[in-house]
Amino acid sequence: xxxxxxxxxDLRARPAQPLLAVLLxxxxxxxxxxxxxxxxxxxxxxxxxxxxxxxxxxxxxxxLQLVLAGVYHLDIPPGNIPLAEVESLRRNRLVAEAIPLALxxxxxxxxxxxxxxxxxxxxxGRLAEGTLYEEPMxxxxxxxxxxxxxxxRGDRFHGAHGLGEGGHVHEEDSYEVTGVLAPTGxxxxxxxxxxVESVWWMHAGHAEDDxxxxxxxxxxxxxxxxxxxxxxVALLPRQINAASALQAASPAFEMARLMTLLGAGRDVLAxxxxxxxxxxxxxxxxxxxxxxxxxxxxxxxxxxxxxGRATLFASVLIExxxxxxxxxxxxxxxxxxxxxGLNAWLSSAGQPLVAVWHFAPWELSLPVLALAASLLAGLxxxxxxxxxxxxxxxxxx
Amino acid sequence: MSAPLVSVCGFVHCYPGAGELAVPDFELAEHGRLLLLxxxxxxKSTLLMxxxxxxxxxxxxVRIAGEDWRGFSGAAADRRRGRLIGxxxxxxxxxxxxxxADNVRLAPFLAGASQDPARRGEALAILDALGVSECAGRYxxxxxxxxxxRVALARAVANRPPLLLADEPTxxxxxxxxxxxxxxxxxxxxxxxxxxIVATHDRRVQAHFPRRVALGAPSTPGAAQRQxxxxxxxxxxxxxxxDQ
Numbered sequence: 001x002x003x004x005x006x007x008x009x010d011l012r013a014r015p016a017q018p019l020l021a022v023l024l025x026x027x028x029x030x031x032x033x034x035x036x037x038x039x040x041x042x043x044x045x046x047x048x049x050x051x052x053x054x055x056x057x058x059x060x061x062x063x064l065q066l067v068l069a070g071v072y073h074l075d076i077p078p079g080n081i082p083l084a085e086v087e088s089l090r091r092n093r094l095v096a097e098a099i100p101l102a103l104x105x106x107x108x109x110x111x112x113x114x115x116x117x118x119x120x121x122x123x124x125g126r127l128a129e130g131t132l133y134e135e136p137m138x139x140x141x142x143x144x145x146x147x148x149x150x151x152x153r154g155d156r157f158h159g160a161h162g163l164g165e166g167g168h169v170h171e172e173d174s175y176e177v178t179g180v181l182a183p184t185g186x187x188x189x190x191x192x193x194x195x196v197e198s199v200w201w202m203h204a205g206h207a208e209d210d211x212x213x214x215x216x217x218x219x220x221x222x223x224x225x226x227x228x229x230x231x232x233v234a235l236l237p238r239q240i241n242a243a244s245a246l247q248a249a250s251p252a253f254e255m256a257r258l259m260t261l262l263g264a265g266r267d268v269l270a271x272x273x274x275x276x277x278x279x280x281x282x283x284x285x286x287x288x289x290x291x292x293x294x295x296x297x298x299x300x301x302x303x304x305x306x307x308g309r310a311t312l313f314a315s316v317l318i319e320x321x322x323x324x325x326x327x328x329x330x331x332x333x334x335x336x337x338x339x340x341g342l343n344a345w346l347s348s349a350g351q352p353l354v355a356v357w358h359f360a361p362w363e364l365s366l367p368v369l370a371l372a373a374s375l376l377a378g379l380x381x382x383x384x385x386x387x388x389x390x391x392x393x394x395x396x397x
Numbered sequence: 398m399s400a401p402l403v404s405v406c407g408f409v410h411c412y413p414g415a416g417e418l419a420v421p422d423f424e425l426a427e428h429g430r431l432l433l434l435x436x437x438x439x440x441k442s443t444l445l446m447x448x449x450x451x452x453x454x455x456x457x458x459v460r461i462a463g464e465d466w467r468g469f470s471g472a473a474a475d476r477r478r479g480r481l482i483g484x485x486x487x488x489x490x491x492x493x494x495x496x497x498a499d500n501v502r503l504a505p506f507l508a509g510a511s512q513d514p515a516r517r518g519e520a521l522a523i524l525d526a527l528g529v530s531e532c533a534g535r536y537x538x539x540x541x542x543x544x545x546x547r548v549a550l551a552r553a554v555a556n557r558p559p560l561l562l563a564d565e566p567t568x569x570x571x572x573x574x575x576x577x578x579x580x581x582x583x584x585x586x587x588x589x590x591x592x593x594i595v596a597t598h599d600r601r602v603q604a605h606f607p608r609r610v611a612l613g614a615p616s617t618p619g620a621a622q623r624q625x626x627x628x629x630x631x632x633x634x635x636x637x638x639x640d641q
Contacts, residue, residue, distance in 0.1 A: 311507065
């Protein structure tokens with residue numbers, strides 16, 4: 001027999017009020033857990049995908065759109081840019097590397113990206129099977145793209161015009177899969193990679209005449225730029241934005257701006273979770289007080305049997321802690337079940353939006369937070385239990 | 398000569414704004430029996446609480462096994478109470494979440510006694526002696542009232558206390574049940590070698606006790622303090638302080 005055992009058996013004998021407190025704590029913790037895990041994964045993914053890219057250069061338009069389209073492949077690019085401009089960027093002494101990407105088509109929701117092998121190297125991509133593409137209309141699949149499309153080395157597929165599903169299918173030409181990449185945990189996993197020439201080739205068919213074909217030959221969608229020196233941070237974006245028809249956008253700056261915008265929503269949800277936790281604490285305190293009223297004779301008998309005030313104080317606090325911890329653990333499971341639901345609801349083409357069982361570092365402190373809240377809520381009831389007038393209670397019968 | 402098990406001397410308890418209770422001096426030797434007899438409101442339960450060390454008298458002293466508990470800290474008094482006093486409340490007040498056996502084992506646990514297997518067996522032996530061993534695994538809500546009272550009695554003697562206090566153990570019982578309840582109480586006290594003090598308003602009980610302390614209504618503030626007699630029960634023989 002232990003005080004913890006006593007507390008648990010007492011909770012089992014009177015489960016309604018404790019269950020309500022567990023439920024409210026679980027809801028608060030679930031909301032916080034889902035929020036923290038989602039935000040952490042989002043920020044990590046954004047940071048990973050933007051690693052090694054100091055600047056995105058593309059057509060004039062929204063800089064955020066340019067970054068979302070060029071780095072994360074989440075948005076439509078604002079337009080194309082002449083390849084000659086990228087070539088001149090490469091000659092700029094402030095630029096260490098400029099990787100041109102040609103976008104335009106997709107296959108079953110996965111973007112077909114025209115790029116050189118250096119784009120694969122940027123994300124540390126390694127072949128899981130087959131070889132890299134060498135000729136136009138050859139393609140290498142990212143790990144997720146391969147899994148979701150079911151394509152293997154040697155298979156052929158037709159790209160569809162546009163970056164979403166439902167676009168016009170290029171029936172006349174097909175890509176051949178030469179290899180599949182191992183998972184990198186980056187945006188590369190979701191892409192289908194091919195030489196830039198493939199994209200030009202595909203869209204030559206849309207051109208009315210040879211002049212248009214030649215024009216498209218000389219265009220790409222964006223260039224991913226890595227600075228040659230820290231001085232470039234201050235000089236290069238200004239230089240590009242002022243002196244050419246191009247736009248330069250910094251992924252770090254644009255994503256920080258996006259996070260600030262999203263941060264307001266996140267703060268509202270966190271405040272809501274905080275309110276829920278306070279409500280849970282109030283319900284816990286009310287439940288414990290109600291239980292004390294019902295148990296006053298039991299507690300008096302316990303004192304009579306030799307239990308000290310400290311024992312009664314501890315037994316009520318242990319009950320509060322048990323409720324808080326049960327709520328926290330249930331909340332962690334519930335929060336991640338919510339992420340699983342979010343995946344089922346929002347994922348496209350079978351790609352999970354988030355990893356369900358990814359725990360953010362701060363998330364593991366949620367049980368501590370719930371425990372602290374429940375102990376705080378249990379203090380007053382515990383004090384009341386400890387200072388109850390046993391003689392008066394027992395003398396009343 | 399060793400100190401008496403219980404010694405009450407010059408006991409006065411003042412109720413806030415509601416008069417005071419004066420109790421005549423009395424003593425109880427080891428294994429002795431004493432009846433506190435008085436109507437409702439006469440202060441029987443208050444005196445029991447003082448004997449259990451849960452209430453300090455306004456004046457006078459209460460000594461258990463020769464020691465005045467007012468000298469002990471709260472925690473020390475709690476430990477002594479767990480070890481020295483068994484208490485049978487008017488209502489059983491068993492703990493709903495614990496089985497019958499665990500309700501009995503609660504007493505040694507809270508008193509800080511060891512929980513070795515022999516002790517665990519002791520709980521079952523006491524339940525057996527009181528005729529409720531078949532209820533050991535059941536929960537209080539599944540017991541009859543009579544069974545609950547026996548379990549409460551088993552819990553009171555689980556620590557083998559030298560002093561057993563019972564508050565109105567026969568209230569609302571018919572004559573037959575009253576006799577059974579008293580027999581159980583005496584048997585339990587005898588089994589563990591405890592002295593017994595029963596507080597009651599039930600005059601049917603007095604023939605079973607060699608000595609009794611009669612309590613009247615508490616005096617109102619300012620009135621002359623009533624002297625309450627300590628008398629031997631009719632036919633019980635003996636008198637004066639300290640029955641043997």
